[in-house]
Amino acid sequence: PAIDGGIWECPDLLRVPVQDASGVHAGEAWVLILSTNPGGPAGGSGTYALVGDFDGRSFTALGAPEPLDLGPDCYAAVSFSGVTGEPLMIGWMNNWDYVMETPTAPWRSSMTLPRRIRLAAQAGDVPRLRQQCVMPPVPATRRIDVTAQRAQFATLPADEPFRLHGTLAVDSPLTLRLRFGEGSDAGELVIEVDDRGRVTMDRSAAHEREFAPRYSRTAPYQTAAGSERIDVDLLVDRSTAELLLDEGRAVMSMQIFPEPGPVTVLSEPAS
Numbered sequence: 001p002a003i004d005g006g007i008w009e010c011p012d013l014l015r016v017p018v019q020d021a022s023g024v025h026a027g028e029a030w031v032l033i034l035s036t037n038p039g040g041p042a043g044g045s046g047t048y049a050l051v052g053d054f055d056g057r058s059f060t061a062l063g064a065p066e067p068l069d070l071g072p073d074c075y076a077a078v079s080f081s082g083v084t085g086e087p088l089m090i091g092w093m094n095n096w097d098y099v100m101e102t103p104t105a106p107w108r109s110s111m112t113l114p115r116r117i118r119l120a121a122q123a124g125d126v127p128r129l130r131q132q133c134v135m136p137p138v139p140a141t142r143r144i145d146v147t148a149q150r151a152q153f154a155t156l157p158a159d160e161p162f163r164l165h166g167t168l169a170v171d172s173p174l175t176l177r178l179r180f181g182e183g184s185d186a187g188e189l190v191i192e193v194d195d196r197g198r199v200t201m202d203r204s205a206a207h208e209r210e211f212a213p214r215y216s217r218t219a220p221y222q223t224a225a226g227s228e229r230i231d232v233d234l235l236v237d238r239s240t241a242e243l244l245l246d247e248g249r250a251v252m253s254m255q256i257f258p259e260p261g262p263v264t265v266l267s268e269p270a271s
Contacts, residue, residue, distance in 0.1 A: 003048055003065050004039025010076040013059060014087045018119040018127050026121050030054040031129070032061070033068065033089070035076045037096045041219035042072040044097030051119065051126050063126035070219040071201065071243075071253040072212070074112055086116040088134070093240060093253055098212040103257060104239070112253050113235065113242050130248040135235055138163045144265055146176060146232065151267060158263040161237040167229040170197040173270030178236065180206065180258035187258040189241055191232070192270055197223040199230065199250075201243055206256040221250040236263075 012033040020026040032050045040046020048065040068077055069091070077091035094102060094109040102109050114134040119127035138161055144154050147166035156162060158180060168174055168191075176191040190202040204216035223230050223246065233244040236256075243252040 003034065003036050006039055007037045009035045009037065010078055012078050012089075013054060014079055014117070016117060016119050017086060018121050019130075020121045029119055029127055030059065031117070031119070032059050033077055033079075034065075037075070040072065040075075040095065041067040041070050042217065043215050044072060044095040045075045046072070046095075047074055047077045047091060049117075049129050051129070066129050067219065067250075068129075068131075069112075069251050069253050070221055071251070072215045072218070073109070073255050074251075074253045077112070080114075086118045086132075088114055088116055090114045091253070093255060095212070095215060098215065101212060102255065103209075103211070109255055110240060112240075115251065128249070131244070131251050132248050133233070133235070133242060133244050133251065135163065135233075136161060136237075138235070146265070146267065149267070153265040153267065155262050155264040158236070158258070158261065159238070161235060162263070163236075164234040164265065165232065167231050168193055168199075169228065170199075170223045170230050171228050175268050175270045177266040177268070178206075179264045179266060181261040185259060189236075189254075189256055189258075191234070191243065193230070194220075194270065197227065199223065199232075199245060201241070201252045201254060203241070203254050203256050206258050208257055208259045211255075211257055218252040218254065221245050221252070 016031045018026045035047045037045035047068040050061040052061040073093045074091040079087045091112040116132045142162040145166045174193040178189040180187045187206045189206040198220040201218045
């Protein structure tokens with residue numbers, strides 16, 4: 001995709017290590033991080049990465065920009081100084097199109113998880129971005145393995161962080177639901193794998209009160225042709241949901257504002 005017009009903000013030029021298919025160090029390349037408003041992949045504002053060359057004066061992009069995050073809530077991501085090896089970044093977890101609607105006054109939302117970035121070498125092509133979210137420690141009792149085929153995985157209190165991880169099949173439609181609360185008022189955060197192997201996260205029904213209805217879904221992540229399964233790693237921390245996909249090929253960040261109460265994790269074939 002091309003980066004839309006409008007405001008370009010928080011440029012960050014980074015020297016990023018490249019790894020080959022075996023995970024062996026294969027040099028370095030330059031990556032320019034840009035935040036744009038509008039033009040985000042899920043609508044409103046968003047952040048992109050461009051791989052290229054830098055001669056000390058000019059940066060030249062070698063390929064198309066990649067979204068740093070496919071969700072609506074990652075903007076103005078910048079790196080930390082004093083970090084060796086893989087750069088470490090963090091973003092503002094909000095979107096300029098609805099920032100004043102975010103029910104977090106007097107502040108405006110929070111920050112994303114920190115994430116390390118590297119590049120994966122591609123034969124005859126530009127290296128591609130890979131990310132690894134720096135997850136906080138989560139007790140084993142609050143980690144749910146979603147690899148097995150089950151109708152219901154677990155029910156647990158949602159007032160502390162919890163983590164879903166494992167693999168999902170991509171050769172048949174699948175819906176993973178996080179149901180907040182009980183009864184007819186329960187809200188839902190949905191991760192869906194459709195019949196084309198595309199993964200999206202949908203928060204349209206996740207909030208106690210309506211929030212940013214025009215920005216309820218992430219941009220889709222398309223799994224590679226021939227893939228049968230995809231790795232997922234989701235951290236939910238009260239009002240934040242961050243999903244790492246396919247060994248760091250994509251990240252999706254979303255704010256959610258559900259009813260207080262327990263969360264139940266459910267799985268079902270998509271309709």
